[in-house]
Amino acid sequence: MENTENTENNSIPTAREEAQATIINAVRHRLERTLDEIKDWNIETFPDANQSGQLMKLEEELHEYVDAHDKGENSDKELADIMIVCAGLRRWDSLVGQHILAMILAGANASQVNTLLDLVDNKMAKNRARVWLKDGDGKYHHDVKLDEPANANGENTPA
Secondary structure (H helix, E strand, C coil): CCCCCCCCCCCCCCCCHHHHHHHHHHHHHHHHHHHHHHHHHHHHHHHCCCCCHHHHHHHHHHHHHHHHHHHHCCCCCHHHHHHHHHHHHHHHHHHHHHHHHHHHHHHHHHHHHHHHHHHHHHHHHHHHHHHEECCCCCCCCCCCCHHEEEECCEEEEEC
């Protein structure tokens, strides 16, 4: 009987290897599409942003990630924020953003990348609905007052 498993001498991929390659390619495509969409949103939403302001925002998000991790909190949402900022840095072909994304994704399997992308998509849905204000240092922050739900009188109340 012929061996159907892939060996060093047999370069024909098995059905399992083909399925894994298909999944990996689909996730890679989703990742690139997501990063490109965020870059486009960043350009549209922050037309006068600059790379130094975006790098300062990355520094801020990295601190939030470390703080959450150090407190034993779930830091995955902060990781999604870092990915969003790195995607925005793509508009300047930032090596810093590219390398941080590569470090986040290094060793992650397709399922883990999909989970991260789900978090990014959820956060981007919120970000797209927010009002953004530019700080004096070149960073942007969402208007927290407008993130809070309004009460019956139309006043914002803490969530």
